[in-house]
Amino acid sequence: MKPIRQRVGRILKFTRFSFRDLVASAAPTVALIAAACVAAYLIVDPAPPRQVTLGTGQENSAYDRIGQKYAQELGRHGIAVTLQGSHGSRENLRRLNDHKVDIAFVQSGSTDQAEAERRGLVSLGSLFTEPLWLFLREEKGHAPIARLTQLKGMKINIGAKGSGAPRLFRQVLEVNGVDVKEVQASQLDNTPATIELLEGRIDGMVFAAAPDDPLIQMLLQTPGIALFDFTQAEAYTRRLPFLTHVTLPRGIVDLGRDLPAHDYQLIAPTATLVAREDLHPALVDLFVQAAARIHGGAGWFQQQGQFPSPRFSEIPVAQEAAKFYKDGPPFLQRYMNFWLANFFDRMWVVVVALGALILPLSRVVPPLYVWRIRSRIYRWYGQLRAVEQALEAAAPGELEAVCRAQLERLNDIEHRVNRLSIPLSFADDLYGLRSHINFVRDRIQNQLRSSTE
Structure with a gap:
């Protein structure tokens, strides 16, 4: 039996298909195709980074708390978000321009379209309204201030250095024919300024923040502190197009105590999510989807689904964000986790590379x-x-x-x-x-x- 098996093995050896020779012949071609695919995958459309830096705001501010929500949302997808506090929009813009942060909260009106395009900045959409709050001390025996021209000579904290409030308030004063130099302006951080106001060392202070900011909530309920009513709010929105007219409804702060006692008309820029144009498209998708979950509900000044929005920003909207607002999340991300969907979404690059190489090299x-x-x-x-x-x-x-x-x-x-x-x-x-x-x-x-x- 053994000689027979040896003869059969010898016959098969001399007649079988030479797989080894086929592999040796195809190996250089396969290696070249594999190298081209890897290069296309890594260089043409690199994988999104697993870490991103988000510029927020002052400690315990709305930006700070919302930034923590974004960190939680992206953390579910394996993206580590490093929060970098600041004094506000102007400082965040500087850090974006200096490549110190990848994405940041910026108030509308903090820059203009030409400047944003020159710096390579894009908007991921407006997130929520940030009314301009002007709190003033009430003086017994004096009628409440009804016009901004009455602020001349008063001590007003116009917002922290680096925030968007000082620039915004200057613009509001200018359309009233008031130069900021006619006001005894200071630029303390919000918490020290609030203390100064309560102690009576300043006459008023300016915020540009969401209504759930703890300091705003406190001042709205503090006796002797009055909120300025922008009765000409609609006119302001025509003069300064990045502003919107919002109403603080009667009783919204405390229905039982009827606070406030009447409707207040306010003017409001919007908080926008601004990034450098080189932010990976997949991260743009993730941030916009997170924004929809965080800001999509109803609030004091917004209806369900009103935000996030591509409107209310002077900064051009990123292409991926515009796609989201038009068509919703990317198709694959509706049914797969982020990394798997991103992998298949990027596979078209490999398919193109394969199509370009396989046909000629296969010959x-x-x-x-x-x-x-x-x-x-x-x-x-x-x-x-x-x-x-x-x-x-x-x-x-x-x-x-x-x-x-x-x-x-x-x-x-x-x-x-x-x-x-x-x-x-x-x-x-x-x-x-x-x-x-x-x-x-x-x-x-x-x-x-x-x-x-």
Whole structure:
């Protein structure tokens, strides 16, 4: 049985398809295609980073608390969000321009479109309204202040340095014909300014913040502190287009105590999410989706689903954000986790690379395979030629010895050829080589007989 198995194994060895030769022939092509795909995947459309820096606001401010919500939302997808506090919009803009943060909260009106485009900034949308709150001390026996022109000579904290409030309040004063120099302006942080107001060392202070800011909530309920009513709010929105007209409804702060006692008209910029234009598109998608979950509900000044919005911003909206507002989340992200959806979304780059390389390179593999198989046969023709040249170069007296030496060499060649592993489809080449070996052997034997006669 063992000899039979050996004979069968020998037959299979000499007749099977040469997978090893196919792999060796295709390996350079496969390696080239794989390298091109990896390069396309990593360079043309790199994977999104796993860490991003978000510029927020002052400690315990609305920006600070909302930033923590974004960190939680993106953390669910494996993105670490580093929160970087600031004094507000102006400081966040500077940090964006200096590449110190990747994305930040910025108040509308803090810059203009031309400046934003020049700096390479894009908006991911408006998030919520941030009314301009002007709190003033009430003076007994004096009528409440009804016009901003009445602020001349008063001590007003116009907002912290680096925040958007000072620029905004200056613009509001300018449309009233009041120069900020006519006001005794200070620029303390919100908490120290609130203390100064309560202690009576300043006459008023300006906020530009969401209504759930703790300091605003406190001042709205503090006796002796009055909120300025922008009765000309609609006119302000026509003069300063980045502002919107909102109403603080009667009783919204405390229905039981009827606070406030009447409706207040307010003017409000919007908080926007601003990023550098080189922020990875996948991160833009994630932030906009997080914004929809965080800011999509109803609030004091907004209806359900009103925010986030591509409106109310002077900064151009990012292409990916505009797509979200038009069509919703990317198709794959509706059914898969972020990283898997992002992987398949980026696979089109690899498909293009494969399509560009596979068709032309696939035509190279078959000829390489044929050449590799036949080269194992053809190299023995060089050995046969060497045998013939040895006969031709032999001197008449040495011919017999040379013939016998070349016959031994030819037998060795034949023995090695018989051990060649050749696919069945190339058997004609193998048998052609064997016949040529016999042809050379016959020639040597003829010459040997002639030399001995």
